[in-house]
Amino acid sequence: MIVLTILAGVAGLLAAAWAFRAIGRAAAGGRPRFRDMSFGEAFGWVFAAAALAFGVWLYLQEGAVFFRWAVQGFVIFSVAAWVFRTLGRHVGTEATRKLFRQMPLTAAFGILVILIYAVVAIFAGVIAPYGQEQVLANANVVAGGNPALGGDPAFPLGTDQIGRDILSRLIYGAQNTVGIAFATTCLAFALGGTFGFLAATLGGWLDQVLSRFVDVLMAIPSLIFALLLMTIASVWANQLGVPLTVFMVVIIAVIDSTRVYRLARAVAGNIVVMDYIEAAKLRGEGLGYLIFKEILPNATAPLLAEFGLRFCFVFLTIASLSFLGVGIQPPAADWGTMVRDLAQFINYAQFAPQAAITPLLAAGAIALLTVAVNFVVDWMLFRSSGLKE
Amino acid sequence: MGSVGKIILQRLALGLLTLLVVSIVIFTAVNMLPGDFAEAILGQGATPEAVAAIRRDLGLDQNPVMRYFDWLGGVLRGDLGTSFAQLNFQANMGATSLQTVASQIAPRFSNTMFLAGVTAAIAVPVSLALGILAALYRNSAFDKGANIFTLSSISSPEFFLAYVLILFLAVLNPILPSLSNIYEGMGFAERLERTLLPALTLTLVVTAHMMRMTRAAIIQLLASPYIEMARLKGISPMRVIVRHALPNALAPIVNVIALNLAYLITGVVVVEVVFVYPGIGQLFVDAVKIRDIPMVQACCLIFATAYILLNLTADILSIVSNPRLRHPK
Numbered sequence: 001m002i003v004l005t006i007l008a009g010v011a012g013l014l015a016a017a018w019a020f021r022a023i024g025r026a027a028a029g030g031r032p033r034f035r036d037m038s039f040g041e042a043f044g045w046v047f048a049a050a051a052l053a054f055g056v057w058l059y060l061q062e063g064a065v066f067f068r069w070a071v072q073g074f075v076i077f078s079v080a081a082w083v084f085r086t087l088g089r090h091v092g093t094e095a096t097r098k099l100f101r102q103m104p105l106t107a108a109f110g111i112l113v114i115l116i117y118a119v120v121a122i123f124a125g126v127i128a129p130y131g132q133e134q135v136l137a138n139a140n141v142v143a144g145g146n147p148a149l150g151g152d153p154a155f156p157l158g159t160d161q162i163g164r165d166i167l168s169r170l171i172y173g174a175q176n177t178v179g180i181a182f183a184t185t186c187l188a189f190a191l192g193g194t195f196g197f198l199a200a201t202l203g204g205w206l207d208q209v210l211s212r213f214v215d216v217l218m219a220i221p222s223l224i225f226a227l228l229l230m231t232i233a234s235v236w237a238n239q240l241g242v243p244l245t246v247f248m249v250v251i252i253a254v255i256d257s258t259r260v261y262r263l264a265r266a267v268a269g270n271i272v273v274m275d276y277i278e279a280a281k282l283r284g285e286g287l288g289y290l291i292f293k294e295i296l297p298n299a300t301a302p303l304l305a306e307f308g309l310r311f312c313f314v315f316l317t318i319a320s321l322s323f324l325g326v327g328i329q330p331p332a333a334d335w336g337t338m339v340r341d342l343a344q345f346i347n348y349a350q351f352a353p354q355a356a357i358t359p360l361l362a363a364g365a366i367a368l369l370t371v372a373v374n375f376v377v378d379w380m381l382f383r384s385s386g387l388k389e
Numbered sequence: 390m391g392s393v394g395k396i397i398l399q400r401l402a403l404g405l406l407t408l409l410v411v412s413i414v415i416f417t418a419v420n421m422l423p424g425d426f427a428e429a430i431l432g433q434g435a436t437p438e439a440v441a442a443i444r445r446d447l448g449l450d451q452n453p454v455m456r457y458f459d460w461l462g463g464v465l466r467g468d469l470g471t472s473f474a475q476l477n478f479q480a481n482m483g484a485t486s487l488q489t490v491a492s493q494i495a496p497r498f499s500n501t502m503f504l505a506g507v508t509a510a511i512a513v514p515v516s517l518a519l520g521i522l523a524a525l526y527r528n529s530a531f532d533k534g535a536n537i538f539t540l541s542s543i544s545s546p547e548f549f550l551a552y553v554l555i556l557f558l559a560v561l562n563p564i565l566p567s568l569s570n571i572y573e574g575m576g577f578a579e580r581l582e583r584t585l586l587p588a589l590t591l592t593l594v595v596t597a598h599m600m601r602m603t604r605a606a607i608i609q610l611l612a613s614p615y616i617e618m619a620r621l622k623g624i625s626p627m628r629v630i631v632r633h634a635l636p637n638a639l640a641p642i643v644n645v646i647a648l649n650l651a652y653l654i655t656g657v658v659v660v661e662v663v664f665v666y667p668g669i670g671q672l673f674v675d676a677v678k679i680r681d682i683p684m685v686q687a688c689c690l691i692f693a694t695a696y697i698l699l700n701l702t703a704d705i706l707s708i709v710s711n712p713r714l715r716h717p718k
Contacts, residue, residue: 002564040522040627044531066556106537216414219407219700223655224673224692228415231677231685232422312544319546320659324674339548343663346552347567349560356556363549370544378540 013050017043065353081109103379110375117174117369124175130165132172132333138163143354157358160341166358169333170365176328177335178369181315184249185256188314189307192257196264197291197299200272211265214258222255223317229255230326244329248321256314263306267299301384308377312370319366338362397705404701411693412464416457419686467491469687472676490687494669498691500571501661501668505653507581507588508595513646516596520603520642525630527608539597547656551590551663558586569666587664594656595649602645606638640710647703651696 021042024034058064059071085108088100100108120127130136136159142151143158143166151158157166199207217225233247271277272295280294321327322336330337342359349356463470469490523532542550559567569583607630610616619633620626658670665671669688676684 038626040525044526044529048530063561066561216407216410219411219697220414220689220693221651221655221696223658224689224696227658227673227677228418228685228689231680231682232418235422235680316544316546320548323546323548323659324662324677326677336546339552343552346556346560349556356560360549360552360556363546363552367541367545367549370546371541374540374544 013046014043016050017046020046066349066357069357077109077113078105081105081112084108084112102383106375107379110372110379113368113372114376117178117372120171121174121178124171128165128168128171130168132164132169132176133331134164134168136163136165142352143358151354157361158355160338166338166342169338170335170362172333173335173338173362173365176332177318177322177366178315180245180249180328181311181318184253184318185307185311185314187249187253188256188310189260189303191253192260192262193264193303195257196261197268197295199261200265200268201287201290201295207265210261214261217255217258218262222313223320225255226251226317226321227324227326230321234326245327245332248318248327252314252317252321256310256317259313260306260310263302264299267302268295271295271298301380305377305380305384308373308380312373312377315366315370335362335366339366393709396708400701400704400708404697407697408694411697412461412690413457415686415689415693416460419682420453422682464690469494469690470683472684473679473681490683493684494672494687494691496573497667497669497672500666501657501670503580504584504587504591504657504661504666504668505650507584508591508653509650511588512592512596512599512649515592516599517603517642519596520600521607521630521635523600523604524607524611524634525626527604532604535600539600542593543597547590547594547659548663550593551587551660554586554590554593555663558589567664569664571667584666587660587666590660590663591653591656595653598652599642599645599649603638603642606641607634610634610637640707643710644703644707647699647706651699651703654692654695654699 017039021034021037021039024037024042028034055071058067061067082105085100085103085105088103088108089097091097092100136155138152138159141155141159141163143156147153155165155167157170159165160169195210199210229251230244230248233251234244236242237244237247277290277294280290285294318327319336322334323340325337325340327336328334339359339362342362345359346356460470471488472490472493519535523535526532555567558565565586566583567586569587571580571583611630611634616629616633619629624632657668658674660666661668661670662674669691673685673688673692675681676688
């Protein structure tokens with residue numbers, strides 16, 4: 001039945017596209033706009049028009065609360081990104097203004113979101129109305145703050161199963177989840193970057209040993225390997241009394257440093273053969289000088305882009321581990337754990353849309369940051385490669 | 390042809406070697422556990438006799454190298470040992486018949502393969518078609534829209550996509566079931582229906598990368614002289630891409646498809662947990678939570694094997710489809 005409807009819809013669109021082009025040709029005479037229009041382009045126009053009409057229709061439907069929220073959120077963020085970019089074009093030094101002038105809207109959006117997250121993470125203690133572990137009076141208060149629907153104005157996003165304020169936990173989640181992911185990425189870069197540069201500069205047996213070791217670690221899918229090591233770490237954590245989160249940071253940093261190592265070694269390998277390195281060597285400079293003063297400054301651009309991408313992967317891995325229940329441990333607020341704990345609220349979406357929004361907010365917070373970082377990295381890569389196609 | 394066979398054989402041998410080393414890594418990692426399994430199985434209040442009995446059963450009194458070869462031999466014979474949960478059950482309840490890890494994994498494994506198969510059947514054609522369209526209408530509104538959409542879906546966590554799909558396709562509009570309740574002897578249609586939502590989630594995850602790669606591979610070729618020639622002959626843009634550019638772009642595309650199927654293996658863990666899909670990922674996470682070492686070891690080995698095999702396939706396919714790699718200088 002559904003299949004038939006879809007097929008009929010597609011056939012209708014195809015016919016409409018043909019008619020659109022034919023009518024255009026008849027009305028516009030011999031103008032190349034319609035005369036040379038391919039059927040695919042006509043179909044694209046008609047499809048876009050149909051999608052727009054469907055979107056407007058859906059937006060006006062009474063029950064489509066989530067769609068309306070999504071559209072509103074999208075519009076708000078687009079406008080905010082546009083305002084931010086316009087602001088950046090008029091304020092600041094000549095260099096930053098030039099940067100903002102060349103910036104696509106997606107990159108402005110990404111930078112804006114990253115800034116907001118940084119502010120929220122740093123000032124979480126000031127912004128959050130309650131403590132992250134504070135158990136308040138009522139459990140399972142519905143979001144929305146309307147007492148008639150089981151809400152409470154004091155808790156705009158409601159409380160969770162044991163009565164902690166969800167808004168405060170979301171804000172502290174920025175500090176915990178993003179902070180831990182950032183620390184892990186830094187550690188991964190320190191490890192992978194150091195060994196990668198060393199392997200490229202020294203070469204020989206050190207390079208061989210490190211590279212083969214990394215090959216082996218990379219042959220195991222990272223999430224699976226992380227889960228295996230976390231199983232073992234959880235036993236150690238119990239015995240030693242060290243928080244499991246510390247183990248998680250080290251494990252993920254080591255696993256991800258293999259990818260950093262590959263890149264750092266490849267980039268440094270291209271730099272080491274340059275004449276200025278040879279000159280520095282002949283001058284009698286030490287290894288430290290070579291790595292920090294000669295190689296590192298020339299390897300910043302690709303490493304910076306990799307840092308953004310690596311942060312996304314680390315962040316998603318930590319979120320997935322926490323979601324599976326073996327990552328950041330409660331009672332610390334963390335988005336992955338929150339999604340898992342609040343997931344059942346989704347089933348009430350038909351009766352109380354505001355109740356179902358809470359797990360999606362936690363998951364959306366993760367998605368938003370990774371999307372933002374990806375947009376910025378995409379733009380950085382585009383700028384540094386100079387690709388115009 | 391002889392050189393191709395030789396290269397493929399070399400790659401196969403390398404793959405086998407990698408597998409062997411990976412098995413050593415997994416075994417070593419597990420043996421870094423403090424204390425030993427026997428205490429872990431029986432818990433704190435176990436009698437010394439029971440601990441000694443289990444230790445003998447598991448061969449823990451032998452040295453690690455011997456145990457590794459024992460374990461490896463077992464794996465090669467299809468004997469992955471017995472899970473702690475089962476041993477514990479036997480030790481405390483006195484059950485006689487034990488389910489081995491292999492017999493627990495086998496049905497789950499076929500379920501996961503089914504899920505991966507359905508995902509691939511949807512994702513590969515869709516991403517190829519979208520990639521070709523994006524290359525055809527490059528820098529148009531469609532291309533930019535597809536770029537933003539794929540970048541967003543590639544960078545969202547799997548569980549976010551899963552819950553959004555559940556919200557729209559299962560809760561608000563009850564089209565598909567939100568829980569993948571699959572059991573043996575189920576009809577194919579029903580099984581497909583219950584697999585569809587997790588498969589759609591995974592499709593969203595892997596499509597983006599494959600599509601971007603298809604687009605990039607085709608666009609890279611469009612600047613070459615023979616494409617220019619085809620254009621000058623007056624062939625339609627669609628035909629230029631499908632007949633002239635696509636065959637040469639196939640090698641990187643096939644490579645990326647295989648790599649993404651390998652990526653599916655990690656994605657499958659989270660998605661199976663969200664949808665309570667009875668696959669091997671779900672089993673793995675449950676085993677991790679109760680620290681069921683033999684089960685964790687076995688699942689890890691299976692995931693790693695699948696990952697290595699798919700990477701190997703990607704490698705071999707790209708050699709076979711590229712004449713320049715087939716005849717290395």
